[in-house]
Amino acid sequence: MCAAPAARRPASADPGRTAAPGDATATGLDLLLVAPRARTGWRVLPARVLAMCAVELQKLRHDRTELYTRAVQPALWLIIFGETFTRIRAIPTGGVPYLDYLAPGIIAQSAMFIAIFYGIMIIWERDSGVLTKLLVTPTPRAALVTGKAFAAGVKALVQAVVVIVIAAVLGVALTWNPLRLLGVAAAVVLGATFFSCLSMTIAGIVLTRDRLMGIGQAITMPLFFGSNALYPVSVMPGWLQAVTRVNPLSYQVDALRGLLLGTPAHLAADFGALAVAAVAGITAAAALLGRLAR
Template structure:
């Protein structure tokens, strides 16, 4: 008598949205760890990058606090400036991340990554959030210096956690913006030129140095479409307690980051051709 063989239940080709999300998160985390290994091998980079924000606080902040040239109400100008310099330091770290992508293309690393099962969005998001972690490490140094200078920073752990989220989102957006530019220009030299050309307008076209109310009308318009303004507004509200629109700030940063990851992922293949 023949014994019927047990037939295993059919396995769905679709692993389900939760499993896909877990796989994506695991691969993003793996890419972050790869990026952070590079940071551990070259810790002097963070120290050298911390020089510029330190000079802004020590020279620009201290001088303009004494001059009282920029009205900031009851808040000392140095306190007002510190969150803006925090955002600036994150911007300067992230905006040139596209150079690393071009280097990986020239070394053949990018082509090998693209043939793996890892989704392109995970590759981009991993680099973006690694830039955010780099920004957090540098932000710690800026915050310590600000505290030494007497800036009245919050000690609320929830606000500090929210500050970290705002820094990571802003850094991730500008990292992806750099990858988008890299996918368009395909050259390190051109990317360096464009990065240098847009960094200072992004910084001066935000509320990092002065209140929006002091801006001319055309600059106010640019400030309202500049993601850096929303990051600074969130950091300022969380760290020194100024009035802020935290819901709007985080929504803009999150939507901008998701959009930037999508566009950068679409252009990643163009870099590898």
């Protein structure tokens, strides 16, 4: 009499064998116990930058009024300052109506005002313990800073859309060429990236919100009035022209003006200067991030 064949045990029940994720005999429990394959090489940094940027932008879901309230100031600049100086024709703009000339400068200004106080948020994260938890993760500090900086750039881009709509309603002759608008978006994001990193760098030096607020208020107006946002460089005194050449806001305004209005601009030099400033800002902010968390 033949013995009945022994029941075949599943591969996962074999103590000497570990089921692979692609094994047809692997059970659901085996698949849960297998760690997912980690990103390696060049894919690590972009993935973590995008993750940090997404985390920052999630905060807008809880307080969208920030986007609306920040639109008031640029609207006042365009409606009151722009309309008034267009009538009196006090500033030579090369045949371009002053309101048209002013609109790109106000876009750059509103983006800078959003980004320049971004360091206050990172100090708040330090005080609440969030920053310490982020720094113990394997995410590079440069990725943390870059993610936050690009989130500031996206917020500034939303603000730029609001200003462009207001300018269009006021009759400003703007271009609607998709490629030029894409260049406008790149200029806004790069400028906001630099100014947010400048704010985070200052936060790493002063370490407190009150000091950062005071310094931020002290440098925003000099950066704005020391650029070509309100008047051409040719009408400035010599010392102010020298300041304009090292002011990243001037390169941002020049790029926006050339893209939106079609006026003569040095786009290659403008974007090159903005890219160098953004990289330098990310490097400086990442170097001081550990000091902020101590």
